[in-house]
Amino acid sequence: MGFFRNQLSNVIEWNEFRDDMIFWKWNNTEIKKGSRLIIRPGQDAVFFHNGKIEGIFTDEGDYNIESEIIPFLSTLKGFKFGFNSGMRVEIMFVNTKEFTVKWGTKNAIHIPTPQLPGGLPIRANGTFQFKVNDYITLMDKIAGVKNSYLVEDVKIRITAILDQLLMKWITKEGKDMFNLQANAFDIAKGIGEDLDMEIMDSGLTITGFNIMSFNYPKEIREMITKTASHGMIGDMSRYQQVSMTDGISSGKIKGGGAASDMAGIMMGMGMAKEMMKNMNETQSQTPPSSSNEPSMEGKKRPNFCPNCGTKTSGGNFCSNCGQRLG
Template structure:
């Protein structure tokens, strides 16, 4: 190696980062003690940011593009180094490249149940799991929090700390959102959308943007799950009772519109199966079970009202009245 080659190798002329990985967030340019040549070419590719650090202080930050390192393109460095009249000599500076692409499918979850203040159950223990996505929004702040003297920082190095931040704030955030565990188990996407801006505060301090936050699964104590099952069954019973009331009301309306035998047949089915068709009643008059007197008297009253309204004919009224009296 000649003297000229030795001197040339002491100066860095091209600065760039070709990222062949999928998980690198911070990469320190390896200067190996070399000085950066005045007028060196800096290339910052898409989804990258280059950060110059001078004596531990963040100086210039370069967005994607191609730059020639001169005093015009290094305004903060020029001020820090007091290069008022420009410079042509080499200089030293730490250069970090930060990936600004979105990192997806990062896992989070509660290792142990956490207590959540619930608007309906007051307090309940819940375990939750899901995924989130992020990107670097403030490269300078992110380097301060995670780089230190480490030349390479991968997303796995960041993920564990952010996962702890999510779990720490999860219970308080759910309580602040006012979402019950009943809704949590049914509307994961909607709940995730509500929690995302609330959790963002924790990520902002690291210079990060939380772009996606999903809840994939929640686990409740067995006794709470049993209570939820009973509640669902109760709701089903209530809904069925309302449906039967609706059918009875429709039967009354049809009877009023149709009148005569057709209307009375529909009505009798809606009164709770106390009245059978005439042929069955005549075929087994002795086998009909005795009904509660109060129920039969109520049906007789309703029959009288239907006859007065003109829905039942005299013959139908007499026949059905005889059937009911035989049940006493």
Template sequence: MSLWEKAQAELLDIIEWTDDSSDTMVWRFPRFDNEIKYGAQLIVRQSQVAVFVNMGKIADVFPPGKHKLMTDNMPVLTTLMGWQYGFHSPFKAEVYFVNTKNFTNLKWGTKNPVILRDPEFGAVRIRSFGSYVIKVSDPAKFINEIAGTSGRFVVEEIEDQLRNLVVTRFSDLVGESGIPLLDLASKYDELSKTLASRVLPEFAEYGLEVTKLLIENIALPPEVEAALDKKSSMGIIGDMDTYLKFQSGTAMEAAAKNPGGEASAGIGMGIGFAMANQLGKAMSPQTALTATPPPLDAPKQYFVGKDGKQSGPYPIEAISKEISEGRVTRDTLLWCAGMEKWQMAGEFSEFSHFFTTPPPLT
């Protein structure tokens, strides 16, 4: 190589961007007075796009690869500048490198509770959070609408706006879905896909694409969580009853096949538990009403309530005598087995004749 050729090579520009960050979306190539030599080398790496801007107007967009900047591969800029064939002079243009990779693990969440009307719990407040992934799908639009002339534009500068869009569409979605609160946890995947489809056109207005959106949690109010725990516990109890019946049947079958063995010895315990369980189910509050009075096959006994005090029990003969002697009147309160409350003596059929018999003649 001659000395002249070497000097000429050193004058050629190399325009490139080696991104060593994880959050830069747009980077402007620094050049004094934005002057670029004709024939400069433009190197665009994978997951990058180079956008040329002249006088505030988007000119040519270059995909990944190595490009020699000449009139034949800069048609838009050539037109804007009014270059003629054979133009070889330096020119002015701003060069923006746009990062087209996926920006991952961006967070979203509800700052304030979202009010949801549930058919079981009524109006309740819920919170939710998740993550999403974006990338620049239209570099020219993204520069025009969002990045502008910034020398370096990072994802944090637009994250709040994107988060607000996601939260707003999430609030609309859960309100329209009609999914009961207790079933929301099983619908995360379905809701995530629907939410992504709703925010997609709004992100596209900025030149962005949502490549992934996740609903990671929907936080229920404490009272709803308590109801869910109770429902789960009741389900476990139901399953346990079925399990115990199955175990009892299995144990009986094993005992029949091996009389005198361990299974036979244990079957009594299993049956005992089963009988205790059935006895417990048979008990009810109604049974407690007849706990104090004597058995049904015993003579009927009566309790007397008088002057705020209770006495008894007395057989029917004793009550009849008390009525005859005037110590028990029509309005005296009596109670016997099977009754829910006290009644006046005159309301008992077995004593009614005492109160309808006329007094003796004097």
């Protein structure tokens, strides 16, 4: 009799568990007398009957269905196993962990900007996190028609609308198109909120959205680098001087040839021009002499030094004693 009873019992557990699987439905015709439920760490077991949640079991362990599970099912508390009858319910195992997914734009997004009529082409990449938060909605919208659901399914849905959301939040509030990384946090926050609204109807929630980097085309990166260099050096003439010096020192402009001679002449002329410019600026900034100081011009000098009597020679000081004569 014991052998016959074992034939009617079964073990209910997540047989096809994968780290990237969000839920898995136990598909059997009925639960038999003597059956057991096994819940492993990071799993919840949700019992459904006629589309309604009967009970949610979150603690890991090995449970006897008849004595430890049925007494907690909302409308099946009085269920009694008969000799040939089993309990017909649906059991959904849910992965309770937070999933982290990497994302990246497949094609460049052309962001409208006045500087570039065709738009600024950029790519972006980062990560987002999500988890299950509503078992009823998950059962109604997804588990009702699917036996399992993978992280890849969610990723496909998210990336399908990600380009639109990037466009929306990048162009919002007139952000600097050539320094988007400075606004990455605000852009990511807005996108995360929109994505959460998008997948809420599936029983999921976005717990985090991050932008690791914005990537510009090579030509745009070079332009940004040059602009930054010019700003650091101060003006174009100094930039040319530094570029010429760097070229000679790095060997790109080698000595002994006409190119090197011409480079040296141009650099010398540029430096001389800059020195003359600085001298003129210095002279123009020198304050004029005070009008209160007495001028030697217009004053008549004495023929003899009033101090020692020596005959003067037209100078400002006496040649004998050094007395000032004017």
